[in-house]
Amino acid sequence: MKFWKLYREEKITKEQLRYQRLKSVLDKLGLSIPDEMIYKLSDEYIQHLSSYNHLFPNTIEILKYLKPKYNLHIITNGFQEIQDRKLQKSGIDGFFEYVINSETAGVKKPNPKIFQAALDYAEVAATNAIMIGDSLEADILGAKAVGFQTLHFNSHKEELHDFCPIIHDLSEIKTFL
Numbered sequence: 017m018k019f020w021k022l023y024r025e026e027k028i029t030k031e032q033l034r035y036q037r038l039k040s041v042l043d044k045l046g047l048s049i050p051d052e053m054i055y056k057l058s059d060e061y062i063q064h065l066s067s068y069n070h071l072f073p074n075t076i077e078i079l080k081y082l083k084p085k086y087n088l089h090i091i092t093n094g095f096q097e098i099q100d101r102k103l104q105k106s107g108i109d110g111f112f113e114y115v116i117n118s119e120t121a122g123v124k125k126p127n128p129k130i131f132q133a134a135l136d137y138a139e140v141a142a143t144n145a146i147m148i149g150d151s152l153e154a155d156i157l158g159a160k161a162v163g164f165q166t167l168h169f170n171s172h173k174e175e176l177h178d179f180c181p182i183i184h185d186l187s188e189i190k191t192f193l
Contacts, residue, residue: 024093024124024154034058066101071108072171074187079111081190090115091134091147093124093154114138125151126158135162148189156180167192 019040023033035051038058042049049057082088088111092099096117103109116134118124125131135142142163149155150171156179159166166180167189176182181192 020093021153024126026124030095030119034062062095062098066098067105069102069106071106072186074185075108078186078189079108082193083111085193087138087140088112089134089138091125091130091155092116093118095119125154126161128158128162131159131162131164146193152177152179 019028019033019037022028023030028036035054035058038054038061039049042054079088090099090103090112092115094102094117096115096119099115099117100109103112103115114134114137116130116137118130121130121133123129131142131147135145138145143165146165146167147155147159148167148169149159150169152168152174156166156168160179168174168177168180168182169186170182170184183189183192
């Protein structure tokens, strides 16, 4: 999470993120691995990561509930080459009209420009949009700064706050729409 925060804040590059998150673990384990091997392992990790298709409980059910009523989109700081494959492998790619990622938007959440890009793609005003996100900083505060309504899916057990309603299970979304 530390390196994702640095990446989000544009303090490190995508390549540095991929290298440093692996190097730091190896260092903590006291393993001395040549940089070439770290880059190779990082590449293999990225290839394997796209086969990971774990979904939170009630994901499919809530998407089936939402899809006929709302236009669904994703805004992500995740790498495009991973996100597309993860959505396909998990079977949820058909629920979303657009996937706006930080690489194509040129900025990362919580930068307002990525949220504005999503609104432009969706052709909707921020006041008619809701961001349901799992990161208080990147998703909730970023979206609120642009005028979105927000709902915090607190899957990481972040501290409670008063910025917006908080849910702990995706099925709770129904009570807010």
